[in-house]
Amino acid sequence: MNKSLRDEKVCCPISDLNSVWQYTKNPPKWITQIVDIKPRSDFVIKNTSLTCHTESNRFAPATRFDRHTTPRTLVCHDMKGGYIEDKFIDPLNKGNCYTFYRWSQIDIFIYFSHHLVTIPPLAWINAAHSNGVQILGTFITEWEPGKAVCEEIFASPKSLKKFVNILVEICVLFKLDGWLLNIENGLDDTGPLKTFVKQLTEKMHMKRPGSLVLWYDSITDEGKLKWQNELNANNRCYFDNCDGIFLNYSWNEENLVNTYQAAEHRRHDVYVGVDVFGRNFYGGGNFNTYLAVEKIREHDLSIAIFAQGWTHETLDPEPADTFLERFLARDNAFWKSLWPYLYSYPINRVFETFFYVGVDKNWYKLNKQDVQLSQCLQSSLNLAEVENVSTLDGLCDCLQLHYQEPYTICSITSKALKVEETYIHHLFSCEIRVSSSVIFYSYIKQFNASCCTESENDYLDLVILIRSRGGSFKKIVCYSENKQVLNSSCTSMEINSTEDERVVNLVSNKHKVPSDWILRCYVLEINDTVISEIGAIIRNNSCVGLCGIGFIEVPT
Numbered sequence: 442m443n444k445s446l447r448d449e450k451v452c453c454p455i456s457d458l459n460s461v462w463q464y465t466k467n468p469p470k471w472i473t474q475i476v477d478i479k480p481r482s483d484f485v486i487k488n489t490s491l492t493c494h495t496e497s498n499r500f501a502p503a504t505r506f507d508r509h510t511t512p513r514t515l516v517c518h519d520m521k522g523g524y525i526e527d528k529f530i531d532p533l534n535k536g537n538c539y540t541f542y543r544w545s546q547i548d549i550f551i552y553f554s555h556h557l558v559t560i561p562p563l564a565w566i567n568a569a570h571s572n573g574v575q576i577l578g579t580f581i582t583e584w585e586p587g588k589a590v591c592e593e594i595f596a597s598p599k600s601l602k603k604f605v606n607i608l609v610e611i612c613v614l615f616k617l618d619g620w621l622l623n624i625e626n627g628l629d630d631t632g633p634l635k636t637f638v639k640q641l642t643e644k645m646h647m648k649r650p651g652s653l654v655l656w657y658d659s660i661t662d663e664g665k666l667k668w669q670n671e672l673n674a675n676n677r678c679y680f681d682n683c684d685g686i687f688l689n690y691s692w693n694e695e696n697l698v699n700t701y702q703a704a705e706h707r708r709h710d711v712y713v714g715v716d717v718f719g720r721n722f723y724g725g726g727n728f729n730t731y732l733a734v735e736k737i738r739e740h741d742l743s744i745a746i747f748a749q750g751w752t753h754e755t756l757d758p759e760p761a762d763t764f765l766e767r768f769l770a771r772d773n774a775f776w777k778s779l780w781p782y783l784y785s786y787p788i789n790r791v792f793e794t795f796f797y798v799g800v801d802k803n804w805y806k807l808n809k810q811d812v813q814l815s816q817c818l819q820s821s822l823n824l825a826e827v828e829n830v831s832t833l834d835g836l837c838d839c840l841q842l843h844y845q846e847p848y849t850i851c852s853i854t855s856k857a858l859k860v861e862e863t864y865i866h867h868l869f870s871c872e873i874r875v876s877s878s879v880i881f882y883s884y885i886k887q888f889n890a891s892c893c894t895e896s897e898n899d900y901l902d903l904v905i906l907i908r909s910r911g912g913s914f915k916k917i918v919c920y921s922e923n924k925q926v927l928n929s930s931c932t933s934m935e936i937n938s939t940e941d942e943r944v945v946n947l948v949s950n951k952h953k954v955p956s957d958w959i960l961r962c963y964v965l966e967i968n969d970t971v972i973s974e975i976g977a978i979i980r981n982n983s984c985v986g987l988c989g990i991g992f993i994e995v996p997t
Contacts, residue, residue: 451528452563454556458590461558462603465610471530471563475616481573482872485511485784486815488546493816493867494839494858500865502906502914502973505872511784513548513743515687515712516541517621518565520750523554526805527562536802537764539753542813543776544572546783549653551577551621553747557590558608560615564807568799571808573786575618575653580608587626595633605641609648619645619653621687622679628664631678639682654683655712671696672703672711680710687745690714691721697740704742712745713737717752717775727751731778731832738782749775765802766844770820773842777817778832785815787872787973791879793991795952801847814851815870818842821852839866843986845886845955852888853901853977854984865904865976868987873972875965878995881905881919882948882962886955886986900980901987903963907970914973919963922980939964947993958988964995 449470455461484505491503518541526538541550550569552561559579561569569576582590594604608620620641628634642654656679661667668689669676680686688700688711697713704711715733719726723733730746737744748754752772758764794811819838827833843852853866885901900921907915916933927935938961939945945962954960972992979985 450530452524452530452560453528454524454554454560455558456556458557458593461607464558465607465614468614472614474530474563474567476567476570477616478570478575478618479573480789481508482787482789483508484872485786486870487511488780488783488785491785491815491867491870493837494855494864495867497863497865497978500867500904500906500916500974500976502908503870505787506784508548508784508786512709512738512741513712514546514783515549515551515743515745516547516749517551517553517687517745517747518750519553519748520754523552523556523559524562527564527807529805530563532809533805534803535805536800537761537768538800538805538807539750540799540805540807540810541568541749542798542810543817544569544574545786545788545813545815546776547574549575549577549618551579551655553579553621555581555583557581558611560611561617566615566617567808568810570616571810573789575651577619577621577653577655578611578615578617579621579623581623581625583625585626587624588628591624591626591628591634595630595637598636601633601637602640605637605644608641609644612645612649612652618649618651619655619684621655621657622683623657624660625657625666626660627666628660631660631662631664634660635678635682638679642683653685655685655687656680656683657687658689658714670714672700677703680707685710685712685743687712688714690716690747692723694723694736697737697742700742701740708741709743712743715744715746717746717748728775728778728827728830730775731782731830734779734782744782751775762802765800767822769798769842769844769849770822770824773818773820774824774827774830774833777819777836778827778830780817781832785870787870788812788815789872789874791873791875791992791994793951793989793993795884795954795989796849796851797847798849803847814840814868816840816867818851839864843888845986848955848988850886850986850988852984852986853979855979856983863978865978867974867976868990869975871972871975873992875907875967875970875972875994877968879965879967880944880948880962880993880995881965882960882989882991882993883987884952884954884958884960884989885921886958886988888984888986901985902978902980903990904974904976904978905965905972906974907967908973909970917965917967918978919961921961936963936965938962952989954989 661675670692799807799810841852903919923937
């Protein structure tokens with residue numbers, strides 16, 4: 442490999458053992474661009490409680506659960522061998538590439554390839570870390586060549602220790618959060634392998650506190666390559682010496698029952714394999730993947746979603762000019778089909794977002810993603826392949842995906858709701874502590890009821906629930922059309938948008954946006970509180986496009 446290319450332009454895996462032994466002596470220069478993982482909320486919300494809209498008087502904080510007491514969701518990204526458009530250090534002048542943006546709904550992201558040591562590309566590391574998600578590399582050996590590699594690594598305690606130290610050092614250098622270990626070959630003696638798993642886990646915990654070492658269900662205690670599809674005596678020796686096991690995906694319900702019983706108090710450390718391509722897999726995968734996820738959650742086990750890029754990889758590339766809209770529609774439908782079985786992390790820091798998902802029709806900028814809504818948007822496109830997906834039956838379309846190159850807009854409509862009721866559409870769940878005054882702003886684009894053409898008479902009021910240090914909640918209504926008499930109490934507060942040019946200019950000068958977007962700014966005097974929920978009210982029962990929304994802290 443050309444050294445300058447490796448250092449300056451692209452991210453690469455390590456494909457052979459000789460390169461592994463030397464790798465950390467001359468790491469790529471791009472490691473200086475890696476960001477630390479952001480802290481996450483200690484709470485999660487079960488998605489079934491995140492309704493897309495509710496009557497105004499019923500808008501309340503969603504129930505939070507301690508994240509350590511709920512089953513987890515892992516995504517294992519395996520796409521066309523890896524290191525495709527995502528390998529480049531800089532933004533790529535190519536549109537329609539694959540992107541993943543449902544970070545708030547997952548706990549762990551694994552970048553997978555069939556190279557010996559898979560180090561995730563820079564863009565994936567930074568995208569995961571910016572959203573507080575742990576990202577793991579992969580160590581894999583396969584078939585007879587893999588057996589030879591294992592025999593060289595485990596030839597002596599010295600070589601074993603050396604390899605452990607290199608994997609740990611790679612994690613430190615690249616700020617990775619752990620490893621998936623996948624030994625897909627038989628071994629004559631598994632004693633050194635068990636020592637390897639134990640030593641790597643212990644040293645990772647020392648050097649990267651909070652890191653994870655996960656074992657893939659492959660080789661058995663006796664050294665046979667025989668996938669178990671459950672936790673049992675044949676693979677327990679590995680599970681007992683690391684942070685969890687990623688089960689093979691050819692399981693049945695009996696395997697889940699056996700796993701639940703075998704895992705005991707560690708059932709959430711078992712990640713049951715879910716193959717979206719549906720290869721020898723319960724329910725058949727694809728848009729029936731929800732059937733398997735539903736069954737896994739019935740047994741209170743964690744899930745490992747493998748090859749979620751199916752929504753992109755199997756999509757007809759033509760016509761190219763509509764590919765991105767079709768991908769976003771398909772991808773949102775896929776994740777919405779799993780929605781009842783997932784948990785969401787509340788946003789825990791002030792944010793500004795235009796809902797950019799990391800790709801548009803001309804550029805691929807994966808690590809430039811914005812914060813996304815706590816909801817999964819309904820597509821305006823009709824997808825015939827989801828007609829029989831029960832979790833998508835009868836879903837409300839009050840929050841719709843509307844694409845305006847290069848922006849992803851949330852079109853909020855109340856056209857199908859009762860005219861006599863006032864509804865609040867849920868946008869974000871948060872745990873944002875505010876220690877000073879903040880500027881709260883939104884950009885909207887007005888549509889008519891079809892969400893396709895413009896209208897001049899529709900308004901979007903924003904609603905925020907805040908929690909005081911003492912634990913009491915207050916509703917703040919931010920009006921888009923100024924109200925003459927504003928009410929204020931311990932229960933609720935009403936405010937109008939500000940006309941202070943200094944405030945408006947502070948926001949408008951930060952972002953270059955289309956001229957038909959309408960900016961409204963609010964100054965919130967909510968010191969020492971926590972923002973808990975954010976919603977919106979549509980006036981005139983029509984449709985408004987939410988193009989951007991955010992907070993700017995006012996310096997004290």
